[in-house]
Amino acid sequence: MVKINIIILSMFLLVILSYNVNSFGVSSPYWDENPLYVNPGEIKEITMVLQNMVGDQDMKVIADLDSGKEIASLLDKSTTYNVPLGSSSIPVKIKINVPENAKPGQEWQVGVSFKTIVESSGGVGIGGAVSKGFKVIVKEEPKTTGSVLKIAGGLEPLTGFLVLIAILIILVLIIKHFHKKRVIKE
Amino acid sequence: MIKMPKKETTLFVITIILGFFLLIPEITKADFFNDVFNKITGFGSSPQSLSVAVQTNSLPIVGNVTIYNSPFSATESLNNSVFFSFIVTDGDGDNNIVNDSAVANISRGSGGTAETTRHNNTFIDNTLGGCRAQERGLNFKNFTCNISFVYYDGAGAWNISVRINDSTGAFAQNTSQTLTINELTALVIYPGSLSFPTVGLGDVNVSSRVNLTINNTGNDDISGREFSGEYINFTAITLVGETTATTVIPTSNFSIGTTDGLAQTAFCDVSRSANVTKLINFTINGSGAGPSPYNNFSGMINGSFMLAQATGAQEILQFCFLDVPDDLTAQNYSTTKSAAWSIIIW
Numbered sequence: 001m002v003k004i005n006i007i008i009l010s011m012f013l014l015v016i017l018s019y020n021v022n023s024f025g026v027s028s029p030y031w032d033e034n035p036l037y038v039n040p041g042e043i044k045e046i047t048m049v050l051q052n053m054v055g056d057q058d059m060k061v062i063a064d065l066d067s068g069k070e071i072a073s074l075l076d077k078s079t080t081y082n083v084p085l086g087s088s089s090i091p092v093k094i095k096i097n098v099p100e101n102a103k104p105g106q107e108w109q110v111g112v113s114f115k116t117i118v119e120s121s122g123g124v125g126i127g128g129a130v131s132k133g134f135k136v137i138v139k140e141e142p143k144t145t146g147s148v149l150k151i152a153g154g155l156e157p158l159t160g161f162l163v164l165i166a167i168l169i170i171l172v173l174i175i176k177h178f179h180k181k182r183v184i185k186e
Numbered sequence: 187m188i189k190m191p192k193k194e195t196t197l198f199v200i201t202i203i204l205g206f207f208l209l210i211p212e213i214t215k216a217d218f219f220n221d222v223f224n225k226i227t228g229f230g231s232s233p234q235s236l237s238v239a240v241q242t243n244s245l246p247i248v249g250n251v252t253i254y255n256s257p258f259s260a261t262e263s264l265n266n267s268v269f270f271s272f273i274v275t276d277g278d279g280d281n282n283i284v285n286d287s288a289v290a291n292i293s294r295g296s297g298g299t300a301e302t303t304r305h306n307n308t309f310i311d312n313t314l315g316g317c318r319a320q321e322r323g324l325n326f327k328n329f330t331c332n333i334s335f336v337y338y339d340g341a342g343a344w345n346i347s348v349r350i351n352d353s354t355g356a357f358a359q360n361t362s363q364t365l366t367i368n369e370l371t372a373l374v375i376y377p378g379s380l381s382f383p384t385v386g387l388g389d390v391n392v393s394s395r396v397n398l399t400i401n402n403t404g405n406d407d408i409s410g411r412e413f414s415g416e417y418i419n420f421t422a423i424t425l426v427g428e429t430t431a432t433t434v435i436p437t438s439n440f441s442i443g444t445t446d447g448l449a450q451t452a453f454c455d456v457s458r459s460a461n462v463t464k465l466i467n468f469t470i471n472g473s474g475a476g477p478s479p480y481n482n483f484s485g486m487i488n489g490s491f492m493l494a495q496a497t498g499a500q501e502i503l504q505f506c507f508l509d510v511p512d513d514l515t516a517q518n519y520s521t522t523k524s525a526a527w528s529i530i531i532w
Contacts, residue, residue, distance in 0.1 A: 021375070025371060025373070027259040027369070028368060028371075034369070049259055053264060120521075124527055125520075126398060129528050130371045130531050
């Protein structure tokens with residue numbers, strides 16, 4: 001009876017303990033503080049890189065597009081990536097397709113999550129996930145500063161002024177010259 | 187009195203008007219009159235310098251720095267290198283350029299937020315080798331240079347500084363270029379699974395056999411700052427009986443505590459909300475906030491942070507089985523029939 005009670009009152013949680021070390025990393029050329037600037041209609045391919053340098057086993061990672069699906073897509077046929085132990089350059093290609101009618105300053109948040117696949121071995125399996133996000137921002141059109149008359153552009157104020165005075169004097173002299181000629185003729 | 191013909195008069199008037207419009211923008215410039223006055227009188231607020239130099243030596247000139255393969259990716263928990271080259275010219279001939287003096291460094295930020303400067307400088311460490319002369323011409327040398335950086339060096343633009351001496355000791359420097367190091371978010375988690383000791387019905391505050399250790403092996407700071415949401419995030423799924431799947435343990439029966447300044451058992455004390463997180467989500471319903479009906483948890487771990495740095499880039503999480511439900515049957519409970527718990531870094 002005592003034995004039965006013990007069985008009923010007891011339960012076991014994960015007596016087998018796994019000491020696996022899970023390791024992986026994602027390197028990205030764009031991040032929160034370093035957005036991707038694009039032009040309307042531009043198509044751009046960017047590459048994030050998966051790494052597994054520190055653990056003790058090969059990893060499988062599932063990539064998923066969390067946000068920005070209206071302009072971004074994962075290019076690889078399979079979005080499950082094998083990341084062997086010791087690898088530091090498994091590429092994940094992402095295509096950014098900016099609409100033709102995108103307005104300057106318009107922005108999208110693109111997020112890609114990478115989640116490790118945990119092999120079921122009993123216990124409370126612990127996996128890792130990294131979510132990389134960045135902004136895609138449409139470039140502002142360059143502002144043109146127009147001036148109606150810019151004859152002496154780029155010169156210092158005094159030099160410009162002297163050039164203008166010289167031009168005026170020449171013009172006055174030309175007029176005087178033609179006027180004199182005409183008077184002499186008459 | 188000479189009477190000017192009508193045609194010339196019109197031309198003259200147009201010229202005067204044109205001249206007027208040309209002069210207006212120049213005259214109305216703020217410093218115009220000061221400039222004119224200063225030029226005439228010789229007075230002036232801007233320093234006037236007159237130098238007479240007797241040239242005995244042509245200074246070396248460091249030309250444009252060319253960077254290869256930028257941006258550079260950091261490598262998880264390891265060092266990596268940046269590569270660039272630069273051309274040095276010297277009017278006194280290439281022999282006047284001292285190879286061993288070609289050194290470089292990369293730096294980022296200033297003051298308290300500055301990153302450690304990385305260098306390839308034989309004046310600081312003669313084992314580094316300095317920059318190497320790869321080709322030479324009549325009055326130039328082309329140097330290539332690599333500088334090691336470590337995995338936790340911050341992502342973003344780094345300033346490049348290269349300098350060289352000539353044989354007289356005169357030196358030239360170029361600080362015009364930057365290179366970019368990509369952001370690397372990387373973590374190491376161990377062990378790969380958790381276990382609890384055998385428990386009885388109604389037991390409370392049972393600690394997991396081991397703690398979960400997470401190391402930050404990238405250059406992405408998990409600062410623990412509220413406004414940026416830079417915490418360690420966690421998802422937990424209901425544990426399901428391995429023999430009888432109809433019996434489950436909801437995640438709300440567990441808590442996680444960070445080790446920061448807490449006594450060993452404090453992670454079971456859910457009133458310490460700064461450092462302890464009960465694995466329960468609340469939803470807003472008609473009667474106010476209530477427990478999530480899904481018995482799963484997804485959210486940040488209170489008080490968690492892992493800065494990207496040489497030492498202390500680590501968080502240790504302690505798990506507590508708060509309360510063993512009275513309706514459990516005797517069997518193993520695990521994530522085998524549900525889904526693994528996850529550490530998530532944004």
